Amino acid sequence: MERFDVAAVELLPGERVRVRVLSHQPWGVGVEIVGHEGVGASIDMIQCFGGERMRREGAQLTPPVGAEIDAVVVEVSRWDPPVWVRLSIHPDDLESFRWRCDFCAEWTTLSPGGDGVVLDVRSNDGPGSHSIIAHRACLVDSLHPTSLERRRAARVGRG
Template sequence: MTSHQPWGISVVILGHEDIGASVDAAVIDSPSANPRALPEEYPPVGAEVDAVVQQLRRYSSPAWARLSLRGQDLECFRWGCDFCGTPTVLSPGGDGVTLDVRSADGPGSTAVVAHRECLAVRLHAQSLERARIRSVGRSL
């Protein structure tokens, strides 16, 4: 934790100092049961804590990571599918995948989150990627 802000916390990811990172107050567990952690509930500046990468964006340099400190996210991370809108599990063994979308025209990229099936059924019927999407990252 490098500094407290009105919206959350600025952080550094150890070993990835070239990536900007932050934690929004809405993804910090609040002992007072508020939907957003209160500033006094933030981990102290200088603390090292476990976190889950919620989003990674590379629209422009440097890349930016949004992290979650919620205990439930550390156990099983869910994010809304960009195709159907319902949550998909992105933790190991989950039903979700993320795609890094880049242009051949220049720098920058974005990420798309999807259920494996939501993505697979949108690919051309003859695409070999349908089968790969259904199995990528899974143990054989």
Template sequence: MERFETESPALMPGQTMQAKILSHHPWGVPVAIVGYENAGLSAPIDMIQQFSQTTSSHDELLALFPPIGSPFNAVIEQNHRWHPPVSVRLTIRLADLESLVWSCDFCGEPITLGPGGDALVLNSRGNDGPGSHTVISHRHCLAERIRPENSGERARALKIGNVLKS
């Protein structure tokens, strides 16, 4: 079975990546994620969606577009892997670069992705074909949905990814 999304699970929501602007478009900018240039993925930054509420004119919005070819940091907001090409949506909002906040796919409440956050990024895929899906969850939301008699898995859901403090 040919899986088109094999490299993309490494690109998780909340993760900061280095990127380069490929071109400018009226809606925003397509970028190449450094290290994934040959992975066959689409990586846009929708500048209108991210900045239209905070800018007062089209010229002010255009001034926020990074120069073509310039390297910069971006945070992965979403990773769509249902069908080719994989699409990784990026954000460059200052608040998101500091700490990306998203909604838990179970309870709908805000959750912080990245260092210091309580998010789990779950990758689900079928065994009968390509395509996969990302679910973002609070640790406790996932743990509560695991059967009580499966206490080992509940405990792992609460601890996975946590760095033990000495």
């Protein structure tokens, strides 16, 4: 079986990427992720900065077509083709990206050194996959007390 969702499997929420601005849209900008040119991506400028601020400062906040800028992965949609990546260029997100834990609903930090992890949910029944965000501690606590995976999950990403 051919899986459409493998095109963006390397991209994780909280990961910082380099993007090239391709177009301006009423809601934001269309971009391509350098090194992942086959994956669709966009930055919702209204979501990043708010509608009122975009009305006031939109031209100053919106990067020009052709510009290469840093962005952070917010979400990778791999339910149905095509794969689509939502990105943020908000300075706070670039410094330290936070998202709510799917276990406890409290904020977790997904940037390097943070307390969050990303779980990839896939099935052998067919394509389509999804990411679940969790505090490392919430994931470990949800595993059975005798599972060896508790120790492994606690160490993932740590040297």
